[in-house]
Amino acid sequence: MTNIFQFGETNPAYPVPVINEREARAGAGILFFLAIIAFMNAWLSGNFAPTKLLVTGFFADFFLRVLVNPRFSPSLVLGRIAVRNQIPEYVGAPQKRFAWAIGLTLASAMLYLVVFNNVRGPVNIMICALCLLLLFFEAAFGICIGCKVYNFFNKERAQLCPGGVCEVKDRQAIQFVSAAQYGALALFLAALWFASGVIPETPAVVTAVQAPGQVLKPQSAAEEERCRVPEFAKKLGHEDMWKLHNGCK
DSSP: OTTTSOOSBOOTTSSSOEEEHHHHHHHHHHHHHHHHHHHHHHHHHOOOHHHHHHHHHHHHHHHIIIIIOGGGOHHHHHHHHHTTTSOOOEEEHHHHHHHHHHHHHHHHHHIIIIIISOOOSHHHHHHHHHHHHHHHIIIIIOOOHHHHHHHHHOSSOOOSOGGGTTSOOOOOGGGSOOHHHHHHHHHHHHHHHHHHHHSOOOOOOOOOOOOTTOOOOOOOHHHHHHTOOOHHHHHHTOHHHHHHHTTOO
16 A cells, blocks of 8 residues: 555665656656647637546546656656656656646646636636646756746755756756857747748638528527627637637627
């Protein structure tokens, strides 16, 4: 029973329980990939069913990570399968648990809002965007933002951070960015900005199709009130998108 409910693996070579960072990054990448698909599907088509399913799975995944054992987290199991032929990179488990607890909190909020109460609005978007940001930074850059926050709330500093960032050390020559590299980046961005003004924009054509003989029923007062576009959507210029997301024509 002790082996089931534990966080991190014990390795005599390290002073704290450890997690395989390669596995954690792979798991974050898998969740980010699924989350961005569900988010864009809801944003573009107004179909929230995949989002509700993802939020439920996201909550279950982080519940297992934080309160049971990361070994049984579905995304980390898939991550372990994906990187099983790579040399493990051991990082401290305490800060990872703190970071994943933040993920569990966000998942709980989304479960309450989206799944149980069918709430749609800017709060959902902000929470979802924060989740995507945390997952992207961990998967793409190996930067655990929650792990950095860990040091603000714990007297014992984090140990065995990804990439050895917790240890004070001098950067090697390959890690420095030269003036030529900055120049190439600036030139690339300037070229994109120039291209954005040259490439012609194709206006979208939206047509409403009414079946022959179809009579549109007038909206009831309650339905008209439900479909009244809120001020925040008007200020963002997302009136049509809001109507799409809320099933209003």
